[in-house]
Amino acid sequence: MFEQKNLVTFAFLVIPVLALVGVSEFAGDRLLERIATNFCIMLVLVLGLQVFMGNSGILSFAHIGFMGVGAYTSGVLSMPLRMKSMALPSLYPILQDVQLSPYLTILIGGLVAASVAAAVAYPLMRLSDAAAVITSFALLVVLHTIMVGWSAVTNGPRTFFGVPKVTDMPLAAGFAIAVIAIALLFKESRTGLLLRAVRDDEAAAESTGAHVSMLRWRAFVLGALLAGLGGALWGHFITSFSPKAFYLKETFVVLGMLVIGGPMSVSGAVVGTIVVTIAFEGLRHVEGAINIAQVFPRPIVGLTEVTLAVGMILLLIFRPGGIFATAEIGTLLLRHRRGRDPTEEDI
Amino acid sequence: MTAFLQFVIDWLSLGSAYALMALGLVIVYGILRLVNFAYGELIMVTGYTLFLLKGSPMPWLVMAVIAVCMAIFTGILTDYVAFRPVREKSVTAVLITSFAFSTLLQNAALLFISPRPRNVPLPDIFSETVVFLGLFVPVRNLLTIGLALTLFAVFALLMKRTIFGIAMRAAATHFTMARMLGVPANLIISAAFAVSGLLAGVVAVVWIGRIGAVVPGIGLEPLLIAFIATVVGGMRSLQGAVLGGFILAFIDMGLNFTLPQDLLKFRDAFTFSAVILILLWRPEGLIKGPSSGRRV
Numbered sequence: 174m175f176e177q178k179n180l181v182t183f184a185f186l187v188i189p190v191l192a193l194v195g196v197s198e199f200a201g202d203r204l205l206e207r208i209a210t211n212f213c214i215m216l217v218l219v220l221g222l223q224v225f226m227g228n229s230g231i232l233s234f235a236h237i238g239f240m241g242v243g244a245y246t247s248g249v250l251s252m253p254l255r256m257k258s259m260a261l262p263s264l265y266p267i268l269q270d271v272q273l274s275p276y277l278t279i280l281i282g283g284l285v286a287a288s289v290a291a292a293v294a295y296p297l298m299r300l301s302d303a304a305a306v307i308t309s310f311a312l313l314v315v316l317h318t319i320m321v322g323w324s325a326v327t328n329g330p331r332t333f334f335g336v337p338k339v340t341d342m343p344l345a346a347g348f349a350i351a352v353i354a355i356a357l358l359f360k361e362s363r364t365g366l367l368l369r370a371v372r373d374d375e376a377a378a379e380s381t382g383a384h385v386s387m388l389r390w391r392a393f394v395l396g397a398l399l400a401g402l403g404g405a406l407w408g409h410f411i412t413s414f415s416p417k418a419f420y421l422k423e424t425f426v427v428l429g430m431l432v433i434g435g436p437m438s439v440s441g442a443v444v445g446t447i448v449v450t451i452a453f454e455g456l457r458h459v460e461g462a463i464n465i466a467q468v469f470p471r472p473i474v475g476l477t478e479v480t481l482a483v484g485m486i487l488l489l490i491f492r493p494g495g496i497f498a499t500a501e502i503g504t505l506l507l508r509h510r511r512g513r514d515p516t517e518e519d520i
Numbered sequence: 521m522t523a524f525l526q527f528v529i530d531w532l533s534l535g536s537a538y539a540l541m542a543l544g545l546v547i548v549y550g551i552l553r554l555v556n557f558a559y560g561e562l563i564m565v566t567g568y569t570l571f572l573l574k575g576s577p578m579p580w581l582v583m584a585v586i587a588v589c590m591a592i593f594t595g596i597l598t599d600y601v602a603f604r605p606v607r608e609k610s611v612t613a614v615l616i617t618s619f620a621f622s623t624l625l626q627n628a629a630l631l632f633i634s635p636r637p638r639n640v641p642l643p644d645i646f647s648e649t650v651v652f653l654g655l656f657v658p659v660r661n662l663l664t665i666g667l668a669l670t671l672f673a674v675f676a677l678l679m680k681r682t683i684f685g686i687a688m689r690a691a692a693t694h695f696t697m698a699r700m701l702g703v704p705a706n707l708i709i710s711a712a713f714a715v716s717g718l719l720a721g722v723v724a725v726v727w728i729g730r731i732g733a734v735v736p737g738i739g740l741e742p743l744l745i746a747f748i749a750t751v752v753g754g755m756r757s758l759q760g761a762v763l764g765g766f767i768l769a770f771i772d773m774g775l776n777f778t779l780p781q782d783l784l785k786f787r788d789a790f791t792f793s794a795v796i797l798i799l800l801w802r803p804e805g806l807i808k809g810p811s812s813g814r815r816v
Contacts, residue, residue, distance in 0.1 A: 318789040436612075
């Protein structure tokens with residue numbers, strides 16, 4: 174587990190995060206700091222999806238639903254009491270007098286998301302291929318409908334506001350680094366290894382004793398935990414949001430980051446997040462410039478999504494595994510240094 | 521008695537629309553075993569074509585035909601852009617490309633047309649009602665039922681009697697075997713997408729006829745409906761898809777009547793939980809399709 178290649182991978186993945194923290198602290202630029210914080214939160218979400226999707230090979234749509242669970246849980250539990258009576262007038266009495274430290278509720282948000290996943294997901298893990306994808310899609314719709322409908326806790330389809338702002342750059346970066354370590358450790362753990370065996374050949378792995386549903390379930394719950402943490406961090410960063418934030422658009426962005434980087438490797442998840450974040454910020458800049466210059470009669474929207482969609486399709490056609498298709502960055506670097514042919518054992 | 525008749529007519533009309541949506545999705549799924557996430561956007565394309573043709577001197581029927589043709593074209597385009605290049609690679613890759621293509625089309629509509637609803641031209645007949653067996657029935661409901669029945673009949677004939685239909689069913693049963701026996705794979709798949717586009721286009725006209733306007737996100741609800749209906753009825757069986765559409769319409773309307781007001785907003789949560797349960801109980805759906813064959 175703590176082989177040289179994994180340590181090198183970890184080091185090389187942490188470097189960009191630390192560099193970003195350093196630059197934004199040093200430059201003191203507010204916009205840069207916002208982008209960096211957002212990047213770290215996205216990293217937590219993308220890695221959460223990678224833990225399940227990369228190791229099990231099954232596409233999951235439900236992930237962003239768990240992000241919503243984390244965000245709402247942490248928001249409700251940490252909201253200042255005076256704010257609460259205003260923002261959530263019909264909240265259950267038992268929750269009305271609760272105000273916990275946001276640092277604690279971020280963790281609770283993750284745990285609640287993980288418990289929801291643990292409770293509902295086990296039977297779904299028997300399914301593969303298209304059936305698995307449709308059920309995860311259905312799960313996303315169920316979670317979304319509950320978020321929209323449960324007005325007492327979520328303020329319904331309206332904006333949920335009054336969440337204390339606690340997520341700053343160092344906190345988000347700390348979580349991002351921890352989650353990189355968790356994702357790498359899980360991938361190299363016994364469960365991760367067996368799960369990857371199931372992904373590559375379900376029948377063969379099962380015949381050697383791998384418990385398919387159990388393995389997938391563990392990865393799913395861990396993924397939901399990370400999604401919940403990411404959602405809670407995001408909630409305390411954005412401070413007001415509505416259920417729309419946890420639906421198909423966000424799913425698409427997170428999925429795009431993972432697919433472009435390469436879902437099978439942790440390096441892919443990190444690199445994909447970096448690439449897409451840079452592209453998004455650039456495009457947003459372009460979009461803003463066009464809108465300010467009033468080239469078109471009305472403001473343009475959707476340019477970033479169109480570009481991401483085209484990028485994803487082209488990438489899947491020409492390099493279906495993403496940027497880091499199979500091997501982690503540490504493996505690649507060590508192999509390069511030793512100057513020998515790539516062998517199967519490295520992968 | 522009148523209440524009952526009213527329920528039956530409403531149910532048949534809603535069920536016809538649902539069944540058409542489901543049929544369009546399952547025709548592609550049957551052959552490729554892959555879900556087309558960009559299916560809802562075929563309905564959006566039809567709507568926007570109608571909107572763009574607004575004000576032209578053509579009679580409405582011609583506009584509607586052009587709009588349906590656009591849906592067919594977009595269906596074939598989906599095959600070429602999102603399915604054919606990655607088909608051989610992995611299930612996940614195709615699902616992601618079709619999801620990406622769906623987002624691409626939606627955001628293209630946002631970018632080039634508008635995020636706000638746009639009215640589409642509709643003939644007067646869509647807003648008229650007739651008195652039928654002592655009931656006031658909107659003509660468009662009867663139109664939906666009539667269109668659906670005609671399409672089902674034509675479709676059944678096509679699948680049962682023509683070489684094309686037989687080749688398509690053969691491909692859905694065992695793709696590799698059909699290919700070995702000389703069924704041209706790419707042609708059949710493109711044809712399935714074209715039929716899918718046709719069904720989506722027709723259902724789009726009546727669906728948008730109910731709403732009266734088109735927005736970039738209009739495709740999501742039909743996609744979800746088609747999903748549930750096919751899952752309930754049977755992912756691989758055409759009859760199952762139609763049956764699923766009618767069952768779903770019945771459940772939806774039943775829940776509308778029976779659920780208390782404060783639970784009604786959770787209706788989708790109930791129906792989708794039912795989908796999950798049905799998939800767990802019978803992963804193949806209520807009606808089993810031809811059993812065999814690996815994914816293409």
